[in-house]
Each structure stands twice: as structure tokens, then as C-alpha cells.
Amino acid sequence: MLTGLIDLGRALWRRAGTAWPIPPAADHKSVLLLRLENLDVLARHLGKAGLNHLLVSLSVRLGRALRPEDPVQIPDPGIFAVILTGRREDQAMQVARRLLDQAGRPLAVAGQSVRPVLTGVLIHADAPERPDPGDMIDDARSRLDDAGAEMLGEVTLFAHDARAGCGKLPATVADAAQAGQIVAHFQPQLCCNSGRVTGFEALARWQHPTRGLLLPGTFLPRMAEADHRALTLSMLRQSMAALKAWDRAGWQVPTVSVNISNCELSDPDFATGLLWELDRQDVRPERLVLEVLENVAPVTSSAEAGQNLSRLAQAGCRLDLDDFGTGYASLDVIRQFGIHRIKIDRSFVMGCDLDAGQQRMILAILALARRLDIAVLAEGVETAAEHGFLAQIGCDEVQGYAIARPMPVEETGEFLARHLRRTSDLPGVPRRNAG
Known part of the structure; x- marks a missing residue:
């Protein structure tokens, strides 16, 4: 375009x-x-x-x-x-x-x-x-x-x-990725029942030489296709490296999640390249979670996108449907692509411990997920009260500032140690069946 x-x-x-x-x-x-x-x-x-x-x-x-x-x-x-x-x-x-x-x-x-x-x-x-x-x-x-x-x-x-x-500074995300300025920050995801860390989501940051650390909102909306591909490649490589670093340190981190856009999915060679990279890095496919937006559906995606998703799922990669409730995916996208988990958008999570309307929406999503036998993660959880409510009604996992802000990979070990000390003696939270 x-x-x-x-x-x-x-x-x-x-x-x-x-x-x-x-x-x-x-x-x-x-x-x-x-x-x-x-x-x-x-x-x-x-x-x-x-x-x-x-x-x-x-x-x-x-x-x-x-x-x-x-x-x-x-x-x-x-x-x-x-x-x-x-x-x-x-x-x-x-x-x-x-x-x-x-x-x-x-x-x-x-x-x-x-x-x-x-x-x-x-x-x-x-x-x-x-x-x-x-x-x-x-x-x-x-x-x-x-x-x-x-x-x-x-x-x-x-x-x-x-x-x-200054014309010498990186002008695009692709330039920044080549210069090593795109860095992954990792936000933990927790099981509501056991409290254990089930994985981290990799979130892109641009470490700009003059403007400091830039959040995605400042550069994502204006990215070209070359920028998307360079960003995704950088995030995938850093995520695989993080998994190997956690393994070497003895931390049991099952998965890492990476956002994938339609741009990458429409590339006929995307699945081949990703599976090759997983093999080269000696990372099992099931440890990589690919997050796709809800509008990645058969009616809107290219044939290449569907083929890539199907091949990656068959190889063992896990698929998340991100920002659930804000797009227009049909149930067919969950069936056709074998979605493993849906992520409830933060707009439904905000104030869910107090707002009856928010509670009804979340309960409906949980009931749907139970019938389809897929997991649910609530993102954007910012308070302990929201976390507690979601755990009590049977949400599988949570992610947000109430747990931890995104952090450089170097800080994840300290978080994991601190979280392990804090939760080792806590009992699980009883779950209520949402449907």
C-alpha cells in the first residue's frame, strides 16, 4: 500500500x-x-x-x-x-x-x-x-x-x-534491527491455579541512540513490510536465545510468545524459515507461542497465511488468538487453525472485579473456551483485585502490570527467583466452572 x-x-x-x-x-x-x-x-x-x-x-x-x-x-x-x-x-x-x-x-x-x-x-x-x-x-x-x-x-x-x-541515525525499524537497537522485553504469564510462571511474552522496544527507549506505539503504526519482517526476525531470535538462557540457568520456563502479523504470515516461506531457525537453535516447536490477531481469519487472510499457520501448528508450535473480543474472528478460525489459547483483551479486563458488565463478558468468553477445550489468558491485569477475581471465576492464566512490567532478559532471573520465594508456600486458588 x-x-x-x-x-x-x-x-x-x-x-x-x-x-x-x-x-x-x-x-x-x-x-x-x-x-x-x-x-x-x-x-x-x-x-x-x-x-x-x-x-x-x-x-x-x-x-x-x-x-x-x-x-x-x-x-x-x-x-x-x-x-x-x-x-x-x-x-x-x-x-x-x-x-x-x-x-x-x-x-x-x-x-x-x-x-x-x-x-x-x-x-x-x-x-x-x-x-x-x-x-x-x-x-x-x-x-x-x-x-x-x-x-x-x-x-x-x-x-x-x-x-x-541527523541522517546517520536509523530511520526505520529495519535499520534499527540491523543496528541491534530492537530489544525484546519479557512480560511473565502466570497460572491462576498454581501461581507458577507458564511463559513470557516478548515485547519489542527500540533502544534509540538519542531518544531513549521507545515503546511500540511510537513506531508500529508507521512500519512498512520490510520493517515488520526485520522486527519479527529479531524478536524470534531473541526469544529463542532467552529460552536457552533460562534453560542454562535452571529456570523452568515452558514457553515464550511472539506476536506475528499478517505481513509475515502472507510470506509463503515464513513457516519454512521459522521451523528451520527453531531446528538450528535446537528449540522444540511446542515452546514457541505465536500470537495472531483476531482478524487473522479465513475470510480475511491470504491462502499463504492459512498454510503457514496450519504447517506451524502441525509442527507443534502453539497458537494464541490475541486481543480476543475486539476483532471479528468467527469460531471457524479457532477450529481451522487449531488455536490453543485465546487472550482476553485488556478492555474487558479493566475493572472486572467491580463492573458487572465486564464480568458477564468474561464469563461468556470462559464458557465458550471451556466448550471448545481451549485455554484462556487475561491480559492487561493491573490490580491484585482483578487478578483475584479472574482466578476465582476460572481464568487459566493472567498477564499484566499486577504481575510484572515487561523487563529485559537480564532481569528475568531475578524476577523468577523472587516469584518462586513468594509463591512456594501459597495454596492454589479454588476454581469455579464458568460453563
């Missing part, structure tokens, strides 16, 4: 008589970056074709509100970059606010009216400074990634910081 949008953008500007790439850097003083905040919601609502239509319509709408010499680019889906030439800071800010207002108005897409929600960052450099536009865009990206809730739906002005535009 990204390549098609960029090619389309280039074609539009050639047709309009505007050269690509953008004009010489000496003429530029301001860069506006607009990010579509409800991209994921719109993508699910409109589908791929509808989302493409929306992004192109927004680009055209922005272009019509600008001078011909102020080009609009779509560097990534949901990101719009506008180069403003020859304007003072106050003039650039006035234009930026006008563009944000224009872009946020309702649009008709596929017979539906949708309202985009955008956040903007304006980077301005006063003369005689002549920064490279690419560096200014990198600066704006950095500011957007760090944007707090108070910046949502607004345009915020910043003076250009040349250090933020």
Missing part, C-alpha cells in the same frame, strides 16, 4: 507540473507534518481500497489549499508532509492551522461520511538558516512520535533542531 501511495503521489505532482523531489533546500523554512490519528479505525471500517481513497482525497484536499510551489507528500500511510516556502513563522502557523481545519472536515468515502482526526507538528527555521528539508521532516517525525495527549488534534510549533535531523 505504501509503494502505491507514493507512486500515486508522484504521478499527481507530475501531472500538476511540480517537480519531484521537492525544490532546493534554500527556499524552505517550514515543514508541516500531519498524522492521521484514527488510521487504524478507518482502515478496519473502510477496508484497504477505501483507506487508499481516503488518503488520496486528503492529499488532494491539502494540495488545493496550498500554492503550487508548496508540495504535499505521503511519506507513510496516514502521514502528510507539507513544505512551506518563503513564509515567516506566524504566516506558516496560520497556514498550518488552516490545513488542519480543512483536513479534519468530513469526507465521503465509499458512500460513507468519515471525519479524519489529525495532529500536526510545524517545524520552522528562520533565515539565514538553510536546513535540509529531509532533516526538518525527521525533526517533525521525532516530535510527533513524542507527542502527548495535549497535542492531539492540534498543530504545535517547534524551532528546528538540527540534532533531530
